[in-house]
Amino acid sequence: xxxxxxxxxxxxxxxxxxxxxxxFSMFNFLGDPINNMVGQDATEAEREHLRHVLGLDxxxxxxxxxxxxxxxxxxxxxxxxxxxxxxxALAERLPATLELVFCAAGLALLVGVPLGVYxxxxxxxxxxxxxxxxxxxxxxxxxxxxGILLILVFAVYLGWLPSFGRGxxxxxxxxxxxxxxxxGIKALILPAITLAxxxxxxxxxxxxxxxxxxxxxxxxxxxxxxxLTNRAVHFGHALRNTLVPVITITGLQIGSLxxxxxxxxxxxxxxxxxxxxxxxxxxxxxxxxxSYLVLIAxxxxxxxxxxxxxxxxxxxxxxxxxAVASGHG
Amino acid sequence: MAVASVPxxxxxxxxxxxxxxxxxxxxxxxxxxxTFVIVICSVxxxxxxxxxxxxxxxxxxxxAFTPPVWIEGGKPQYLLGTDDQGRDVFSTIMLGAxxxxxxGFCATLFAMTIGVFLGLVSGYxxxxxxxxxxxVADVKLSFPAxxxxxLIDGVARGIIPRDMHDDLALYVVIFxxxxxxxxxxxxxxxxxxxxxxxKEYVQAARIIGLHPLTIMIRHVLPNVMGPVLVIGTLGLAxxxxxxxxxxxxxxxxxGTQPSLGTLIRVGNNFLFSGEWWMTIFPGVMLVILVLxxxxxxxxxxxxxxxxxx
Numbered sequence: 001x002x003x004x005x006x007x008x009x010x011x012x013x014x015x016x017x018x019x020x021x022x023x024f025s026m027f028n029f030l031g032d033p034i035n036n037m038v039g040q041d042a043t044e045a046e047r048e049h050l051r052h053v054l055g056l057d058x059x060x061x062x063x064x065x066x067x068x069x070x071x072x073x074x075x076x077x078x079x080x081x082x083x084x085x086x087x088x089a090l091a092e093r094l095p096a097t098l099e100l101v102f103c104a105a106g107l108a109l110l111v112g113v114p115l116g117v118y119x120x121x122x123x124x125x126x127x128x129x130x131x132x133x134x135x136x137x138x139x140x141x142x143x144x145x146x147g148i149l150l151i152l153v154f155a156v157y158l159g160w161l162p163s164f165g166r167g168x169x170x171x172x173x174x175x176x177x178x179x180x181x182x183x184g185i186k187a188l189i190l191p192a193i194t195l196a197x198x199x200x201x202x203x204x205x206x207x208x209x210x211x212x213x214x215x216x217x218x219x220x221x222x223x224x225x226x227x228l229t230n231r232a233v234h235f236g237h238a239l240r241n242t243l244v245p246v247i248t249i250t251g252l253q254i255g256s257l258x259x260x261x262x263x264x265x266x267x268x269x270x271x272x273x274x275x276x277x278x279x280x281x282x283x284x285x286x287x288x289x290x291s292y293l294v295l296i297a298x299x300x301x302x303x304x305x306x307x308x309x310x311x312x313x314x315x316x317x318x319x320x321x322x323a324v325a326s327g328h329g
Numbered sequence: 330m331a332v333a334s335v336p337x338x339x340x341x342x343x344x345x346x347x348x349x350x351x352x353x354x355x356x357x358x359x360x361x362x363x364t365f366v367i368v369i370c371s372v373x374x375x376x377x378x379x380x381x382x383x384x385x386x387x388x389x390x391x392x393a394f395t396p397p398v399w400i401e402g403g404k405p406q407y408l409l410g411t412d413d414q415g416r417d418v419f420s421t422i423m424l425g426a427x428x429x430x431x432x433g434f435c436a437t438l439f440a441m442t443i444g445v446f447l448g449l450v451s452g453y454x455x456x457x458x459x460x461x462x463x464x465v466a467d468v469k470l471s472f473p474a475x476x477x478x479x480l481i482d483g484v485a486r487g488i489i490p491r492d493m494h495d496d497l498a499l500y501v502v503i504f505x506x507x508x509x510x511x512x513x514x515x516x517x518x519x520x521x522x523x524x525x526x527x528k529e530y531v532q533a534a535r536i537i538g539l540h541p542l543t544i545m546i547r548h549v550l551p552n553v554m555g556p557v558l559v560i561g562t563l564g565l566a567x568x569x570x571x572x573x574x575x576x577x578x579x580x581x582x583x584g585t586q587p588s589l590g591t592l593i594r595v596g597n598n599f600l601f602s603g604e605w606w607m608t609i610f611p612g613v614m615l616v617i618l619v620l621x622x623x624x625x626x627x628x629x630x631x632x633x634x635x636x637x638x
Contacts, residue, residue, distance in 0.1 A: 015468055026484060140620040142570050144577045145612045148597055152609075156601060163601075259473040266578055267597075278578055281483035289483050293476075300471050 008308055012301045017068075019297035023290035024067045076291040081283045086291045090273060095175050096166055097272035100264070101257045103192040108199035109250060115200075116207025117239060123212070135201040143260060147194040147267035154190060162187045164269035191268045195261060199253055206249055210242035244311070251307040255300040350632040360624035367618055371427035378420040379406070397606050410606040412592075413599060418606060421592055422614050428588040429615070432503055433569035439507030440568075441561050444514025449545045449553075451515065452522025463519070466512045474509035474567075475574060481505035482580045495583040502581050506571045513560050521553035555633050562626035566619045573615055589615045 070076070076086040119128040155163035167183035169176045178184025214220060215238055223233045262274035269275070273292065280288035351357055370377070395411040396402050397418075409418040451462040469477070485501040486494065525531060526549065534544045575581035576590030577597075584591060589611045596607030 015471070018468055136623070137616075137620065140566070140616055140623055142573055142577075142615065142619075144574060145593065145616065148593070148600065148608055148612065152600060152605060156603070255471075256473040259476045262475070262479070263574055263578065278479070278580075281479055281486070281580055284483060284487040286487065289480065293480060296472070296476065304471065 004312065005309070008305055012305050015301055016294075016297060019294060020068060020071060021064065023293050024064050026286055026290045026293075071294065076294070077287040079280075079285055079288050081280065081285040081288070086287045089276060089288065090291060090295060092176075093271060093273040093276050095177065096270060097258060097261050097265070097274060099178060100188065100191055100195060100270060100272060101254060101261055103188060104195035104199065104257055105250060105254055107192055107196040108203050108253075109246075111196075112200045112203030113207050113246065116204040117211060117234070119204065120208040120211025120215070121234060131204070135204055138197055138201040141197075143194060143198060143263045144267050146197055147190070147264060150190045150194060151267070161190050163190070166271055191264050191270055194267065195257060195264045198260070199250075199257065202253065203246065203250065207242055207246055210245060211238060214238045214241050248307055248311060251303055251310070255296070255303050258296060258299055347632045351628070354628060356624060357628040360621040360628070363617060363621040364625060367426060367621070368430065370423055371430050374423040374427045378417075378423050380417040380420045396604075409610050410604075412595065412607045413604075418610055421587060422589070422611050425587050425589045425592050425611060426614060426618065428499075428582055428586055429569050429572055429590070429618070432499065432506070432572045432582065432588065433565050435503045436506035436510070436568040436572070437561055437565045439503060440510040440564060441514055441557065443507065444511035445518050445550070445553075445557060447511065448515040448518025449522055449549060452519040453526055453541065453545050453549065459519070462515065466515055469509075470512050474506075474571060477509040478502075478505040478571060478575060479578070479580065481508060482575065486580075495585060498581070498583045499586070502572060502575060506568050506575070509571075510564060510568065513564070514557055517556045517560060518553050521556065522549055525549050525552050559626060559630045559633060562622065562629055566622040566626060569615070569619055569622070589618075 074087050078084065079086050079089055082089055115131055119131050122128050151163045154161045162183070165187060166178050167185070167187035168181040169178050169184055170180040178188055220233060220237060223237050228236075259274075261270075261272060262278055264270065265272045265274040266278055273295075276288060277292045279285070280292065351361070375381070395404050395407050397407075397410040400410075407417050407419070409422070411417055412421065447462050447466075451459045482501060482505050485497075485505070489497055489501075522545075531544060531548060534548050539547075572581060572588060573590030573593070576588050577594045579594060581590055582588045584595075587595070592611035593608055593615070596604070596609075596611065599607055
């Protein structure tokens with residue numbers, strides 16, 4: 001068990017180092033940072049001085065180590081465009097993105113799992129076919145188009161919900177939340193649905209496939225032979241065994257939700273990290289771009305790690321296999 | 330001799346299982362017909378569009394914001410209405426679909442080439458080469474394609490001088506979408522190559538002293554292409570969507586040659602003033618195109634799957 005954890009931690013570390021290296025190289029690729037800082041009429045001596053003060057005359061690997069050291073202390077430099085530390089800019093936007101992402105993930109699970117169970121159990125009913133057709137269309141609809149359609153219907157024609165921004169937020173000191181005001185919740189509805197829809201179809205198709213697979217197994221036949229009610233068989237035995245992969249996939253998808261939030265945030269002008277990143281791409285604001293990359297990578301690695309460890313605890317077979325293997329070895 | 334064998338090839342195709350399963354599925358035939366019509370229209374678009382919207386001189390600003398024909402105020406020469414500069418929406422959609430298809434097709438071909446080559450090398454040579462390629466693929470796979478495409482676009486913006494950016498933007502988009510999608514091909518091809526390389530024909534080729542590269546391309550490649558075609562078709566739908574998303578975000582193809590995504594982004598600015606047709610019609614076109622290609626991909630997957638025959 002400990003060996004497993006250590007190996008996974010090492011793998012995560014290597015991935016983070018790789019991403020850190022890519023983020024660091026972006027500075028070197030994208031022009032001379034000195035040129036971005038000094039004016040046109042700076043003398044060569046002044047440039048050299050600044051280069052020395054900033055440590056840019058050091059060898060490449062030393063610079064990389066310094067970068068890593070700063071990153072560990074949470075220093076990612078100043079944004080060219082905003083003129084404030086990147087960490088502060090990201091921290092200001094983080095709550096908006098995370099609230100959106102978790103609402104979307106919750107929505108995808110709450111709607112996707114029941115739909116998947118229904119279509120898996122009643123494959124031939126017309127309602128199942130309707131859901132499946134809708135899910136195919138859902139996969140073919142790009143996220144931004146869903147957002148635009150929702151805005152057109154609910155904001156422009158019906159005027160029920162706001163089409164942009166976050167509404168009124170409550171500042172809790174280290175976190176700003178939109179959950180505590182009516183306008184904040186109303187502003188959250190459309191973006192959350194937009195972001196959730198693709199994941200929802202994914203969860204639904206996954207649950208459906210897993211249910212159909214599980215229902216064919218011997219232990220389900222045996223459960224039926226014992227005379228258990230349909231309800232007990234479907235929910236007590238079948239659904240329970242489909243949930244492990246569903247939890248895994250959902251966990252892993254949270255990372256891509258954060259990335260896809262870029263599109264949703266653009267459509268709804270949601271003041272989150274994705275919008276910040278997109279503006280950084282358009283203005284070639286390298287510190288913001290590279291820090292966002294590192295942050296997303298960190299989320300991905302952390303989520304992967306947690307899911308792997310959870311898997312280990314949730315699925316007893318994994319533990320048994322390893323116990324047997326280590327017993328022989 | 331090549332000429333004489335063509336009818337034979339056609340008959341073989343008509344008699345094949347794949348064509349049989351194609352004829353049995355009405356949805357697939359409809360999807361194929363739709364895709365065919367869109368592709369033909371896109372290829373011929375510059376010659377058959379009612380109005381050449383790239384030509385600024387032909388635009389009439391007085392015709393701006395004309396609604397579609399069936400709505401009051403519509404004009405018969407503008408079937409689906411006009412945009413903010415008086416461009417015919419129907420024509421911009423046809424020309425836009427052309428750009429979208431071109432980018433999607435080139436990006437898919439690019440991803441396929443890299444992926445298939447790396448997969449072949451990885452599976453055939455094995456060892457450290459295999460380990461390195463597959464670890465890179467793992468790391469790449471843990472990031473969403475759209476994020477990688479955006480980053481590459483951002484880096485390209487920094488490297489390429491501003492005045493050249495519009496000319497090169499199309500290639501940057503193709504490159505960034507292609508590079509963010511090669512992993513699926515590489516993994517599949519690697520898996521099939523591992524199976525194929527132990528078969529007798531490969532051993533025979535090795536014994537007569539053929540170069541490994543020749544064996545990979547001439548002998549292994551044709552036997553691992555089936556799944557690649559399936560991934561490629563579904564990948565085309567994905568690439569068209571990716572291009573539309575990038576263009577919608579304003580970092581895709583330049584505004585001088587608008588794709589469907591660009592049209593949607595521009596139209597989106599006028600959504601609140603009620604000019605919905607500038608957004609909705611390109612959007613519908615995009616969805617129809619992607620849906621049709623997706624359906625074709627689904628069918629191809631089932632048709633080439635020996636388990637389902």
